[in-house]
Amino acid sequence: MINHAREANFDGLVGPTHNYAGLSWGNVASKSNVSALSNPKEAALQGLAKMKQLADRGYVQGVLPPHERPHLPTLRALGFSGNDADVLAQVLKKSPELLAAVSSAAAMWTANAATVSPSADTRDRRVHFTPANLGAKFHRSIEHVVTGRALKAIFSDESHFSHHPALPAVSHFGDEGAANHTRLCSDYGAPGVELFVYGQRALNDKAKAPKRFPARQTFEASHAIARLHNLRDEGVVFAQQNPAAIDAGVFHNDVIAVGNGNTLFYHEMAFLNENSTLNDIRERLTGCELHAVRVSGSEVPLADAVSSYLFNSQLLNTDNGMLLAVPGECREVASVSQYLDKLVASGGPITAVEVFDVKQSMRNGGGPACLRLRVVLNDEERAAMHQGVILTNVLYERLTHWVEAHYRDRLSQQDLADPMLLQEVQKALDELTGILSLGSIYDFQRG
Template sequence: MSFEVNFDGLIGPNHNYSGLAFGNLASSRNAKNTSSPKQAALQGLEKMRTLLKLGYKQGFMLPQERPDLSVLREIGFEGDDAQILKAVSEQAPHLLSMVYSASSMWAANAATVTPSNDSADGKVHFTPANLLTTSHRAIEHKQTQRCLEAIFNDKDAFTVHAALPSITRFADEGAANHTRLCKDYESQGVGLFVYGRDDNTDLNELRFPARQTLDASASIARQHTLPGERAVYLQQSAVAINAGAFHNDVVAVGNGPVLFYHQDAYEVPSQEAAFAKLDKLVEGFTAIEVPREKVSLDDAITSYLFNSQLLASPDGSMNELRIVAPTECRDNDNVRRYLEELAQDTSQPIRHVEFVDVRQSMSNGGGPACLRLRVALSEEEIAKVNPAFLLDDAKIDALKSVVEKHYREELNPEDLFDPAFITECQQALNALTEVMGIAPFYDFQRS
């Protein structure tokens, strides 16, 4: 048996609204607002518990070490932590929010994953995303690689690659622009790689950056030994990018043989060619198009309809799929009506809709699907995953206790200038690793 295991990014004690991501409209709207790290982390843990209760296998990824003062040292700041903080606050305060960013919580951007059923060498492959389009995310991939190597530490079963070169041609945003489609988890699948730009893209037509390149997607397919005919490339539409769909997972989500997408998600010629290939390669391929007349692109983006998790049944069956959507979808009349109609439509397999409250994450620009990295694994491969990162109720309770003790109820932008907050974040991260039995993990724990 094979299953999809969701590894959610555990939200860190530094969760703040800095509005750093140009093109992410929710992030921009809430820039400089007061955040609640405690509420954010508890909401994320409750989502993980919800999936566990429904019978799904659930893992997690640790928050990254923040602030990442190593970045500031690399660009010329010297001294101990407090001295560096003081110098940055006086000379370049705009850099502080970059090294304090909590964006690694969105694990869908952590990496691209190819299961062993698809790779030519029979191993599960991971490539951390270089995320070079935004400076606060471009600093993540080294810590992401370390985390993935800790979780998937059996080199006979798993290969964790380094990120692609940090060159504009190879801009990569991870699984947010990649969907694995297959008859079922036992079958060989197809990697659907969605990109925003290639050599023929007129960048003058784009209001916001096209973050994923065709060259990056093709490079990952090669790295992962994915046979050429099993990689399908599809271009995201300029209309979607300009409306604020900075990743494909803002306008589409797929699982098994089903691709659920907005009518305006893709460039039409590219869509026709890609769907023709998917019809041949994926048995039972089902494309569910959400018409703009029922759900406008604006409604889709503001509610994050497509940033929902699309799940098979807990046993892996594709006959009854479940959407786990943010509560913002329930609160949007057009989206709620559409989902109610969809669940009653027996011509397609989506039968259940669950709503989860991840408002703190949503306010920073990421929904339920952003918070998780999907990994299709056989039972034998699950047994080779570092068990510290696989969750049950007791582990969630343990993580919750750390959050309740060490995370702030409120965090204001000016709090990042307080040297004591560095110590506070380290104490929280130290407690998380200790309670899960995986310390030392962070650089500060080794120094």
């Protein structure tokens, strides 16, 4: 018997230190906007507007809090001392790049927050969570501790939810979370196929790997997550991302493929072994046929797919087929816009396209799919989770007022050393944990 289940999307609130430091080598958008002035207030309001649009359409929409930034505990662990103002002044003088790293608001891209396996797929019938170690980038490698605390605060009932620590923080087990993981199924409450996409085999020197940009997700990490989550062997597929795509700026698989239900929407350059990957999914997918929507390079050149973030879109169920929620940039790139019109008219599973304005996020290298963590929950699990993070009209209004009260509308790299900014952030986050009823999840709250 299938327990009725729905997919909830948990979007990350953009943090008060949202800035353009160009920290992500291999992310073309991130590097192209380095040192530009950012607008944290606009970015947070854009993210909230996206959440509200989806909540108004009946989707289960949750909120994940931003992280404390600049992260003073990291700076102190690296040898900087004195009061907070002294630490910020020292690091600005001696290592401004380090200050930018510990000030990054990249935790807003919650597709990287964790890998989540629904109870329908796991042997113990619990929802499993593993925060991503994000070891490929220092500025993201410091996220998993607070991410784990937030997830445990929201999903605390151990009879329904199982939490694992992040994998060892070494390159062999580089884990980027759900950005390299998707689930295909006949019904959210039925056993599905979890597709893990990796960039390289860290323990196999002879395996194919990208030459220009690093592969962030390893084969070894993907297998470890599957073991930790107690997944059935017949419900898992491991596929290698095409190294040529990584070298073209496809740093995560969700920049070149997205799946939902029995539909996989992908570019022809997504997988190293396209046919065997699709065959493996078809063999394991029960109760339905796989709809593989393949986009060729002649229709959308890979460079256009990357610049528009066509595949970093949300694929959502509606009463009349699937909705593709795309960033506005998809309508600014001619080949992509023309393809989307043809896609909707094709009579396939994707029947509608809707544009979302997330320009502040896009300039730093993250589209609609980067901003959300997907969590499939049945009725009992939804009732057991903490309800204070589910977006309602009342919570939306409170969060909008909170952003208006606490966020700056202009932020430069020099501003990151302003002691007043740190005080503003801590005051804002302390108030936010009260609004969301999450308890003390931040280091500054825990003494």
